[in-house]
């Protein structure tokens with residue numbers, strides 16, 4: 001268990017709803033859910049998930065902290081906004097789902113092998129290096145994220161698209177040597193550091 005997660009467990013004891021309300025984006029809306037099931041019925045992918053948004057909100061209220069934060073359901077949300085458009089209580093369901101995924105990640109409880117979670121980490125690692133996404137490196141790391149042989153197979157499968165992009169100058173192999181970045185790289189890193197400090201302060205404030 002990470003130090004932060006242990007502090008949150010200690011802080012909120014068995015009141016997971018309160019923890020969500022205080023720390024998850026739009027989490028204060030969860031208590032407004034009346035369990036009508038409209039979101040579950042409207043979600044185009046809900047049937048393929050372990051838990052629909054309706055069930056996730058019920059689990060939050062029932063204090064099923066580990067089951068919620070370990071779930072891959074929040075990572076499957078495609079932000080289609082069907083649920084938000086139809087919820088009779090006006091819950092910002094999409095934002096809560098992403099907020100829960102983000103919170104699970106911060107607590108070190110997000111499912112390690114979930115593809116969206118893995119890709120989100122790759123995207124972030126790529127972006128923070130220079131302040132701009134290096135698409136070539138990101139594409140390659142995506143192909144190889146499930147191992148070397150899987151990466152080779154995917155690369156071969158995608159080779160025609162890659163060659164087409166090279167031909168039409170939509171991709172440059174020179175990006176492998178470094179690639180573009182923002183002009184003020186030091187300022188960008190300073191901004192990230194400040195944001196991290198503010199976030200740490202906010203979290204430690206909520207664990208006092």
Ligand code: SF4
Pocket residue numbers: 032033034035036037038039040053054057086087088089090091093
């Ligand atoms: S549609 Fe809204 S009120 Fe109904 S179950 Fe979903 S979140 Fe709750």
Ligand code: SF4
Pocket residue numbers: 042043044045046053076077078079080081082083084093094097
């Ligand atoms: S926004 Fe996410 S949770 Fe809502 S209906 Fe679309 S995929 Fe489902």
